[in-house]
Amino acid sequence: MSSRKAVVDGRIQDAARSKTTLLGRRAFIKVALASAVFSSLKPEAVAANQPIVSRHGLIDTNVNLSRWPLRRVRYDDTTALAAMLRQQGVAQAWAGSFDALLHKDIGSVNARLADECRRHGHGILLPFGSINPKSPDWEEELRRCAQEYRMIGIRLNPNYHGYKFKDPDFIRLLRLAARFRMIVQVALLMEDERMMHPMLRAEPVDIAPLANIVKNIPALQLVLLNAAGKLHGQSLTTLLAAGNVFLEISMLEGVGGVSNLLTQVPLNRVLFGSYAPLFYFESALLKLKESPIDSLQLGMIRRGNAEQLVSGLNRNQNK
16 A cells, blocks of 8 residues: 555656646746847837937827817827827927817816826927817917917817808908917818718818918918828819918828828928827828838928928017
């Protein structure tokens, strides 16, 4: 009995040693794989909570704070969005607010936007306040954006606020914004009509009257958001020739989209825009990488054109 028990005990011990060895090998493999993945990560991915000094100085002219009304998206928290932008090499981001689309109290929207950019923007978020020219106190709100919040620009959503470009209040708004030396951003759309909720269908904006309006306000600096790839042909050419009109690239589609755009639009009128967080920031970067453009063109789109636009405002203000 004792010899038989010894044999059984020996087999149990061998099985235990075998199991331990197997577990050890599995643990070793997991550690090795984890180490390989960890070492392959970029420094900013490993240390996401550490401040990253931008080497590229990219200026993103189209980001938004708060939450898209119809679904949650990644980075719809200001701190997380600012951290992501900094990790991507963004030196400055022009930020509007999704709240402006449906909130009736635009004043509170702009106050929150200015506060969020100041407290959580990591020094890279510049607030662009929203103005609805059909609101009774819009002129005072424009003054507040310019003089109290020290914003360099405003952002307009005509199809959500229910006015046309030929509306006299819209034209007056453009004139006053030009007088305040502010950039005016106009979003032609916020999402593809195929993605719109059936109860929240925003009518497309008719740009036909815009060229004559721009022509009659020489000091106006106008940026069309979510427009590249949507405007074509003579209407685009006429609008660009009317004055200081710029486009950003967030909704540009197709292979070689940026290089194709440059055959229609002067280089100094094209800006970088990601439309983050509703669009993936990496998508905008890919548009630049996959298009056959030279280093001069790349530099102008990434930063130079936006920088010149802001510098132009400062020069006019000092006159």
